[in-house]
Amino acid sequence: HVKPDIGVQEVGAMNRWLSGLLARWKRFLRWVQQNLITRVRYRSRGRHGPRPTPRPVFAQPKPTWVRDEVLRLKALMPEAGCRTIAHHFNRRWKSRRQMTVSKTYVADTCRRHQHLIYEARRKMKHRIPRPIPRNRVWGCDLLMKTDQGGHSHLALALVDHASRACLRLQHFADKSSLTRWQELAESVKRYGQPQFLRTDNEAVFVSRWFRCGLWLLGIRHQRSEPGCPWQNGRVERFIGTVKRALATEPISGSKEFAEALQQVRTWYNHDRPHDHLQGRTPAEVWAGINVFRAQPG
Template structure:
């Protein structure tokens, strides 16, 4: 009986049928079909284990790269959209561990390939970016060393009103401290949110923001009313380089998750939109696993600050070798019979002056260097006016 006269599968079925009838000894049966007894026993084992499907041609791939079971593949596709989040292989893999034994959990590469085969992953065009030399901002390794703040891009609500979500996050723990929707970007509203957070969680060491209102201004040192208040509380403001949002990358990544979560268009009004924002905050802190946290949720990592919010605003303290000047309502300080314009935003505040050279003084507001002045360059009709040479914000 030549083998190539029939399909291999048909030949295997006939072999099993003859084996089940038991009319021939096994050695003779294998000789009749032109196969070894080892092959014959293999077919019999597969038939008893899996029925006729076991006689199909088996994959020659190693056992450790076997086909992922159907139920596991279905679970991967189900977890792709988990509690409103779009998860990748790194987050899906630990969730599979809660459902299946370890030997059934595929690698992250296999999970990715399953998602891609199902059309859940879209290939992105690779963009070659020019490397830029920028001075990286100081990172944070402990909670409350650094908070970040920003407004998520505005969007319209059903009633035509604009919504600007103000988001504040702890850098190290990814804990989302606030996600509050407003109709604008006023300093008074932002300050009220921060005051509530300071009372609840204590004070951070630094707060990082972009250069937009109300976090910064075009005034001296780029200070705003909000950042001046932070400095009085002993908090150092940080600002990213304009046009470099990656310097606040963790916050930007959270905003991308927020955008996917809340969707568009917005709710009917600001009150209903806040319900959605509140639910996102709870989900982000309590449900969403973070790879950087060892697949833990932010709530399990974050702790309140030991620096408590003071009941009264403390005065700034300067070293003994500094001279001091108080900014009047016009934005001037009267110092050594000279007038120096500092800026109206600092009216009522004390600034410190440090002698750094012959007649040259650096001017500080708290730890922030505002600029320098040379008392030899007096001018004006009374020959008593000095101009502050403003410099980029730096720390003492």
């Protein structure tokens, strides 16, 4: 009987030990996979399947009228920024309809709808107002001009809405309500009594003395809302025309300022045709003269 080699026996034992160790290692990996990894997946999915991914919460979309109002304000005030547009909107609609907008919403809306703003501005520019009888509404506002010496001069402007005629363009040395009322009374005595007088919220126009004077004259007072100069747009537009005309006139004192105002008033009423008056001047519309009508004979 031949005894086996001791080296061969040791190699066989080593192989069996390695095989057993490899088998135990495989069982350990299988246990890790079945218990730890599966448990993590089970927790992430929940008991009844995968958990739904939470949807991001967004604010409710603004109504359509909010977008239209923002675009209208931007069309009326093209130079105003997003913050200014938001302030105007919130002042008008926060208490009325409990609606506010942020400057970010205004910026996004204006950026997405540039074509609508352009169309709104084009329609506003070419819109023809409805004809109304003269002396129905007068527009009143103050004009300020700085002379070459840096001194400011005030003037009162009165414009008839129907004919666009400048009824008063008078220089004043003070800013009292009594002085304004006296000039208004002189205009009523000369041109007739208007039904409404539209002004802004200047202190001289909302004072108790001025409102009492309007009541004595039988004129109803219309005031534009704060921050809405376009509601008194015809006299504002007239003042802009006067300022452009005065920009080329060197003014050194009150006397020259008063003379320049009278020259501008004469040019505006009798020489300058108006687009919305079909090419006629305010003086012709006030007098009921149509120079484009064919003359008999």
